[in-house]
Amino acid sequence: MRIVDAHVHVWDADAVPIPWFRDDLGLPRHAAAADLGRELGQAGVSSAIAVQAADSVAEAEWLTATAARDPYLRRVVLQYSPEPGRAAGATAVAFSPAVVGVRAAVPQFAADLSDVDGLDALAEHLGATARTLELLIRPEQLPAAAALSRRRPDTAIVLCHLGLGARTADAAWLSALAEAASAPGVSAKVSGLDLAARGADESRELLRSAFALFGADRLMYGSDWPMSTRTTTYAEVLAATRRALPALSPSEARAFWSGTADRLYPFTA
Template identity: 35%
Template sequence: MTHPPHETIIDAHLHVWDPSRGVYPWLGPHLAPIDRAMALPEVTPALADHGVGAAVLVQSADDDFDTELMLETARADRRIVGVVGYVPLHQPSVAADRLARLRDDPLFVGVRNLIHERDDPAWILRPDVDAGLGMLEEAGVPFDFVAAGPAALGTAAEVARRHPGLHLVLDHLGAPPLRTGLDHAEQWSQHLEFLAGCPRVYAKLSGLYLGDDPTGEALRRLGSHLRTALRLFGSERLMYGGDWPICLLHESYGRTLGLVRQVLPDLDPAAWRDVLAGTATRVYGIDPGRVKATGS
């Protein structure tokens, strides 16, 4: 069994938020443990405990205030090596102006919209939004795609088909089914196989929660899904993400990292470097010097 090399690990999917700065429509009392401001100092001890020396912040609200909060956090802490922010893709002219300003900041590395919170599951395929994606494609700016299940992963496949030059990052591995039936698993695998055939599609090993698993069935399914992803994408198109603080609704920080190490025990050192830092660095265009500085 090989182990990851002792180099800086990048968590490619971390959140911060502050309800005093603006509205997070999805946040509320039903998420009591995290229904408050969640700031970077709360997670930094856990990052250190698990050998994570750098992180990419990912948007939590479809609003500029959220992006500004992340950029402020990044400027104040050198462990943050990139910010995936928001631009209104459904308003291409507004998005173009906002994107131009964001690209002047070396910490800005990508765009995300909360498409999984939209009432219309095909919102991302609308002509106006499609034009926004075309703008990202032309600019070479990665787009994080949140898929809430196999059907949404099919929508991601359509986005990749329409925009072959877009760097598309699948958050949470496209939500592989860990407890649903075989049909869902086959649908997920088929969509993932198509997406893996698109050379500019990447996937995050994040948001993979087993929950109560007394029989170990969810763990077995997760292992199968991760091995499928590795076979289809190769290590050079996979990256680790801890999904803090969402992870606190399910488990303590670091459980996902431990699972990845557990179910992919035979990766060689070069492959571990891809999953734990290299892929995120390449896809998001992160300054390697900034990553190196986090460990100094």
């Protein structure tokens, strides 16, 4: 079964500063593409999509240049900085063939996302250029993703980490996720969930709920490397995802492991 990892990060905190990076986070200063490639090769993963870790133009240029010469990456998602009067970090390289989407990392904004400057304009631009809008949001903001999708139906929207991350999968999150999934233009990544630490029953119930709401053709695998490997290995992240999956038909398995990612993040070269 071909596997695409739809959510990884690479960086060099010495060459291109990452504002949020601290040594006490337990993360490597150099999350190198070569190190990732070894992990992917050993796990039998064919390719990955790199998501920009911060939001500077310098980092965006470094990331696209890295992807252009790496055999596993090739595709990148850049980061949008929603500050009034400031262009997105993606602007300088928005039409690079490697750029398949832009992520708005906005969990600190209002629940309805109304204070995220330029979000609708960004969504419209991405839809017009056949690129995907990613949203890194908290559970309370999930209904706003559906509302945005209905305003911009030509734009594919992808939720990072099921809009949950490592938080507890409670009834409020599930209700909000159901609202997000009610918009057919919204898909999601099964990433950043710390499934290896959740326990088998909780992990299976979490993914059962996600597949019931979205279906395999709107879900995709992501490891969140190297964030996810602070306490475990890449191989265990992949294994924990496999263990938590509901029973899938061959076509559903192909969609989840590679087809959804290839459809929503097509190579533009």
